[in-house]
Amino acid sequence: MASTLPQSASDDRAARLALLAAVVADRKAKALAPEGKLLDFARWYFPEREGMEFIEGPHHRVIGETLDRVLAGEITRLIITVPPGYTKTEAAVVNFIAKGFHVNPKARFIHSTFSDDLARENSDKVLQLIALDSYQSVRAVSVRVDSKAKDRWKTVEGGGMLAKAAGGPITGFRAGYMDRSIFTGALVIDDPLKPDDAFSVAKRKTVNQRATNTFRSRLAHDDVPIIVIMQRLHADDFVGHLLTGGTGEKWHHLNLPVIINNADTYPPEWTHGIPIDHGLPDGPLWDEKHDEAEIEVLKADAYTFASQYMQRPVSIEGALFDMSGFRFWSELPAFEYYTIYADTAQKTGERNDYSVIQLWGKAPAGIYLVDQVRGKWEAPELEKTALAFWAKHKGKNVRGFKVEDKVSGTGLIQQLRRQGVPISGIPRGTDKNKFTRGLDAAPWIATGMVHLPADANWKTALLAELQMFDGLGTGHDDQVDPLMDAVAEMLGEMNSKSGWFL
Numbered sequence: 001m002a003s004t005l006p007q008s009a010s011d012d013r014a015a016r017l018a019l020l021a022a023v024v025a026d027r028k029a030k031a032l033a034p035e036g037k038l039l040d041f042a043r044w045y046f047p048e049r050e051g052m053e054f055i056e057g058p059h060h061r062v063i064g065e066t067l068d069r070v071l072a073g074e075i076t077r078l079i080i081t082v083p084p085g086y087t088k089t090e091a092a093v094v095n096f097i098a099k100g101f102h103v104n105p106k107a108r109f110i111h112s113t114f115s116d117d118l119a120r121e122n123s124d125k126v127l128q129l130i131a132l133d134s135y136q137s138v139r140a141v142s143v144r145v146d147s148k149a150k151d152r153w154k155t156v157e158g159g160g161m162l163a164k165a166a167g168g169p170i171t172g173f174r175a176g177y178m179d180r181s182i183f184t185g186a187l188v189i190d191d192p193l194k195p196d197d198a199f200s201v202a203k204r205k206t207v208n209q210r211a212t213n214t215f216r217s218r219l220a221h222d223d224v225p226i227i228v229i230m231q232r233l234h235a236d237d238f239v240g241h242l243l244t245g246g247t248g249e250k251w252h253h254l255n256l257p258v259i260i261n262n263a264d265t266y267p268p269e270w271t272h273g274i275p276i277d278h279g280l281p282d283g284p285l286w287d288e289k290h291d292e293a294e295i296e297v298l299k300a301d302a303y304t305f306a307s308q309y310m311q312r313p314v315s316i317e318g319a320l321f322d323m324s325g326f327r328f329w330s331e332l333p334a335f336e337y338y339t340i341y342a343d344t345a346q347k348t349g350e351r352n353d354y355s356v357i358q359l360w361g362k363a364p365a366g367i368y369l370v371d372q373v374r375g376k377w378e379a380p381e382l383e384k385t386a387l388a389f390w391a392k393h394k395g396k397n398v399r400g401f402k403v404e405d406k407v408s409g410t411g412l413i414q415q416l417r418r419q420g421v422p423i424s425g426i427p428r429g430t431d432k433n434k435f436t437r438g439l440d441a442a443p444w445i446a447t448g449m450v451h452l453p454a455d456a457n458w459k460t461a462l463l464a465e466l467q468m469f470d471g472l473g474t475g476h477d478d479q480v481d482p483l484m485d486a487v488a489e490m491l492g493e494m495n496s497k498s499g500w501f502l
Contacts, residue, residue: 038071039064041102042095049129057286059256062278063091066254070096070225071103071183075252079239079273080229081311082256086286092229093122093190097161098129100185105141105157108185110175110218114194116165120150122190123163127153159185166192166238167206170214176224186225187215189238195308198233208241216247231308235322240313243270250274258285258295258309263365264448267312269324306443313446320438321466325446328454329368335361338370338393339490340401341426341482344382344409354478355382357389359398360486366449367490372458374479383415390421402426402485426485435471438480441487449491450483 039061046054059082069075082088093111100107113119127150130141142156152173154160162173166189176184192210197203215226228251232239242251253273255266260282266275284290290298299305307313312325342357359371373389390401401416403409405425416423444450453459462479469480 035103037064038067038091038095038099041099042091045095045098045129045132045135046090048132048134049125055288057086057288058280059086059278059285060091062254062256062280063088066252066276067092067096067227070186070227071100073183073223076223076225077249077251078225078227079242079251079253080227080256081232081239081253082229083258083285083290083309083311084231086256086289088229089122089190092227093188094125094129096186096227097126097188098135100183101130101141101155101159102135102139103183104159104185105139105155106159106177107183108159108173108175108177108220109161110170110173110187111161111163111190112166112170112187112192112215113190114166114192114197116151116163116168119163119165123153123161124150126161166210167203170218174218174220176220178220180221180223184220184224186227187219189215189226189228189230191230192228192238193230193233195231195233198237198307204234204236204238207238208236208246211238211242211247232311232313233307235313237313243273245272248272252276254278255311256280256285257311258290258298259283260285267324306446310443310447312443320435320442320469320471322442322446323463323467325448325450326463326466327366327448327451329451330454332361332368332370333363333365335363335368335397337362338396338398339486340389340393340398341485342386342401342403342409342412343478343481343485344403344406344412345376345478355385356478356482357386358479358482358486359389359393360490362490366444366451367486368451369453369483369486372456372462372479374458374461379411382412386412386416387419387421390416400424402489404481404485433471434477434481434484437484437488438469438471441484444487444491450487 039056042060042064043054043056046052063080063082066075066078066080070078080088080092097109097111100109111119111122113122127143129135130143135141141159144154144156151163152161160173162170164170175187192207193204216222219226228239228242230237230239234240242249243253250272251274253270254276256278260278260280262282266273284292284295298309312322338359338361340357340359342355344355354374354376356372356374358369361368361370371389371393373385375385377385386401401421401423403413403423403425405413405427409425413423413425452462456462465477465479466483469477
């Protein structure tokens with residue numbers, strides 16, 4: 001039957017098909033050109049190789065553009081920190097290495113991760129991508145028949161790949177070759193430490209020593225790139241080792257926490273990191289992966305959230321708090337409200353704790369310790385001091401006076417209530433010991449939400465106590481107790497409100 005479409009409609013359909021064909025051709029040209037972008041390359045090949053749609057997040061563009069700079073020779077030492085499940089291996093291992101052979105079939109790569117099995121799996125994915133007809137039609141890269149082992153293979157053109165566990169031997173192969181004018185390959189390290197091994201000093205030390213004793217020696221020359229991509233696991237993990245000068249080299253660092261907060265400053269202790277501006281807006285890093293509600297669920301495990309998702313690990317060996325996370329104020333912002341927190345000592349003997357009363361203010365940037373008194377007072381003097389502290393600050397918008405409800409605290413609550421002070425007790429459940437409360441507070445501190453005075457005369461004693469606090473009864477903790485109460489209540493309140501994130 002002849003077409004019944006009017007000529008104008010038929011012409012319009014043909015024009016649309018021609019436009020679509022032109023768009024597809026343009027995308028293909030961009031994806032397959034050796035000088036093209038890595039993200040275009042990944043977009044083109046992923047559906048064919050995996051049989052599914054490539055779901056793209058904002059971080060894919062940033063990671064792709066950063067790896068493009070490696071291929072162009074602009075960056076030779078790169079660290080990318082990103083949450084688990086954000087397709088970092090697909091981007092920085094599989095597609096990057098396959099694209100590297102696309103740029104230069106003679107390129108030579110070493111890939112290292114935490115296990116031989118995973119290294120071989122990643123190597124096999126690179127082989128599968130290279131073997132695609134659409135890849136070979138643009139850039140013929142032939143794998144030698146006599147070297148098709150998944151952990152070590154070579155190309156007819158003179159390139160190749162070695163894939164090994166981070167803690168195992170890397171011999172008989174070097175990344176790159178002696179030509180500094182072009183891209184010749186790279187050492188690509190992806191998650192060199194398993195999460196379960198993060199708290200093993202020996203296993204961390206083994207991996208960290210590889211950076212200085214083995215990895216650099218496996219480069220054909222110093223300008224061959226090293227790429228490290230991982231989720232943070234511990235303050236002294238492989239990335240922590242590198243950023244604090246473990247190899248003496250400077251590292252470009254693309255840091256992508258699960259929640260972007262552009263007000264965050266680059267930690268000063270990362271002395272050997274060169275931060276890369278990601279240009280992403282505040283909010284969830286990849287909303288399709290973890291939206292606001294899902295991020296709230298992740299926060300239930302405070303340590304894992306701070307390290308693997310926010311890329312700011314805090315140590316739970318010895319002292320609990322990452323001291324570099326504290327912020328210091330010289331001028332106070334406008335506060336939504338204030339709250340007073342107090343910790344009273346059981347006894348006033350020389351070896352017993354002090355009693356401490358603190359005033360905290362809540363602002364959009366976090367909570368601020370505004371004022372503090374500390375001393376060893378008997379009950380009458382404690383009451384007098386508490387009343388004076390209340391009188392000093394009651395003109396502010398103070399929501400209440402909170403005291404741990406124990407023997408001496410209970411007496412103070414009763415006395416101050418008679419004086420008209422809005423004081424209340426803080427119950428201590430058996431499920432929240434000091435160690436657990438410290439773990440809960442640590443991520444808020446590590447992410448810059450707790451502000452201390454820069455010039456208070458009691459600042460040194462406070463910092464010393466915070467530095468040594470391990471939740472196990474080592475040293476004094478009288479100043480830490482009300483601080484943890486302030487974090488739990490005031491930042492916990494933030495956490496419960498829609499739109500508030502770590």
